[in-house]
Amino acid sequence: MNEVDALEIVQQALWTTILVSSPLVVPAMLVGIAIAFGQALTQVQEATLTFVPKILVVFFAAMLTGTFIAAQLHTITEQLYGRIETGF
Secondary structure (H helix, E strand, C coil): CCHHHHHHHHHHHHHHHHHHHHHHHHHHHHHHHHHHHHHHHHCCCCHHHCHHHHHHHHHHHHHHHHHHHHHHHHHHHHHHHHHHHHCC
8 A cells, every 4th residue: 555545545535524424514504504594684592593403404314315325435435345355
């Protein structure tokens, strides 16, 4: 294993992390922005108002995209095990 192999593995791992986390982070961010906008318009500054909708959205997004996330993690794991098996 040389530096190129190590950098390729790290790059693949970082890209997979971004790909796997985005179906959960993006909806939570959009709901947070919408709630913050609503709070700014109504001047209701309740801290707990942001948490419950975000938790529900992340829960439903995880239910909807769970197979995609598992497939991506399975793919990178298979690729890494294949590299270990063949000696990189």
